[in-house]
Structure formats: structure tokens, C-alpha cells
Amino acid sequence: NAGVMxxxxxxxxxxxxxxxxxxxPMKGHSHVYWYRQLPEEGLKFMVYLQKENIIDESxxxxxxxxxxxxxxxxxxxxxxxxxRGDSAAYFCASxxxxxxxxxxFGAGTRLSVL
Amino acid sequence: QKEVEQNSxxxxxxxxxxxSLNCTYSDRGSQSFFWYRQYSGKSPELIMSIYSNGDKEDxxxxxxxxxxxxxVSLLIRDxxxxxxxxxxxxxxxxxxxxxFGKGNQVVxxx
Numbered sequence: 001n002a003g004v005m006x007x008x009x010x011x012x013x014x015x016x017x018x019x020x021x022x023x024x025p026m027k028g029h030s031h032v033y034w035y036r037q038l039p040e041e042g043l044k045f046m047v048y049l050q051k052e053n054i055i056d057e058s059x060x061x062x063x064x065x066x067x068x069x070x071x072x073x074x075x076x077x078x079x080x081x082x083x084r085g086d087s088a089a090y091f092c093a094s095x096x097x098x099x100x101x102x103x104x105f106g107a108g109t110r111l112s113v114l
Numbered sequence: 115q116k117e118v119e120q121n122s123x124x125x126x127x128x129x130x131x132x133x134s135l136n137c138t139y140s141d142r143g144s145q146s147f148f149w150y151r152q153y154s155g156k157s158p159e160l161i162m163s164i165y166s167n168g169d170k171e172d173x174x175x176x177x178x179x180x181x182x183x184x185x186v187s188l189l190i191r192d193x194x195x196x197x198x199x200x201x202x203x204x205x206x207x208x209x210x211x212x213x214f215g216k217g218n219q220v221v222x223x224x
Contacts, residue, residue, distance in 0.1 A: 043158065043212075043214040056209035056211055091158070093212075102160055107156075
């Protein structure tokens with residue numbers, strides 16, 4: 001029974017390149033959340049998606065960041081024209097469909113921008 | 115005001131002792147509360163969830179919730195070196211998103 005799968009685990013990009021982070025939720029889960037953890041800081045909510053819908057993107061930076069969760073395939077967090085400040089650990093979590101349900105986290109993608 | 119606050123600095127406890135962690139939250143509408151454990155370089159792992167006032171025990175862990183005081187705590191009994199980690203308090207904050215505190219580092223000294 002696979003958990004939340006994220007890939008890649010580590011991603012290195014040069015400034016100005018694009019970063020694509022993927023997340024497959026736990027089997028049976030239809031809710032996906034993305035969080036970012038900057039060095040020495042706590043986890044910050046970015047976006048909450050269900051299949052083909054963005055439910056809450058209040059934590060997403062206004063520019064360069066986008067997310068999707070298509071009908072088929074994993075959820076994608078896309079960062080265009082990366083800058084050094086984007087270097088962080090990006091975690092995906094998933095939950096079943098009930099409000100307040102437990103969110104299970106993937107192993108994360110550690111993005112380093114050179 | 116931060117949504118979830120964990121103000122204590124690193125906590126060092128002798129092996130076998132009780133570690134006590136505290137957390138306050140600002141949104142009275144929060145209904146669900148969680149404690150996650152995070153080892154260095156790893157992802158958060160759920161330790162406890164609590165939804166109603168009072169205590170909830172699971173093995174060596176006890177979570178306490180007081181909604182009137184907007185306060186959540188975690189007790190770790192018989193602390194083990196493997197409990198050395200950062201403990202994150204989280205509360206639901208609208209649209210099912212989680213608001214996290216900055217975490218408390220616990221060091222269990224053998």
C-alpha cells in the first residue's frame with residue numbers, strides 16, 4: 001500500500017530555469033496539498049487541489065508558481081524562472097475526502113537553485 | 115499574530131523522562147489538531163491527531179486539547195533517544211489546509 005510518492009527527491013536548477021515537482025497521492029485519496037519548508041522555518045501551506053480543481057491557492061506566490069492535479073496522472077507543482085530564494089523542501093500531502101482528515105506527507109522534493 | 119505558535123526553544127530531556135511540548139493557535143474556528151514528528155532531512159510523520167477537548171493517549175504519547183484556551187500540548191513519556199526530533203504542531207485553518215508552528219526540537223540524552 002504505497003504512500004504519497006514524490007519525485008524527484010532532489011532537483012538542481014540554475015536561475016531562470018523551470019522546476020517541475022510531481023506528487024502521486026496515497027491510494028484512495030483525492031485531496032492533495034503542497035507545502036514549502038524554507039531552511040530554519042516551519043512548513044507553509046501553498047495550495048490545495050482536488051482532481052481538476054484548485055480549491056485554495058492562498059499560499060501560492062502570485063507569480064511564477066502554478067499547480068495542477070489533472071484527471072489522470074500526478075499533481076504537478078511548477079516553478080518558472082526559478083530564483084535562489086526558491087531553494088527549499090517542497091512537501092506534498094494527501095488526505096481522504098473528509099474535512100479535518102489526516103494529511104499524510106510524501107518524502108519531499110529538495111530544490112536547490114544555483 | 116501567527117496562526118500556530120510554538121515558543122519553546124530546544125528541549126533536552128534525560129532518557130526515560132517526560133518531554134512536554136506546548137502550542138497555541140489563534141483561529142477559534144480550527145477543529146482538528148495534529149502533532150507531527152520530523153527527523154532532520156526527512157518528511158513530517160503523524161504522531162497524534164486530536165479533535166475534542168481533553169486527553170488522547172496513544173502508547174507513550176498523550177495529546178491534550180483545550181479549545182477555550184486555544185491550547186494543544188503533547189507529552190512524551192519514557193523518552194527514548196529515537197524520540198530526538200523536531201515536533202510540529204498543526205491546526206486546520208480553513209479549506210482543510212494546515213497551519214504549522216515552527217516546531218520544537220527535542221533532544222533525548224542517553
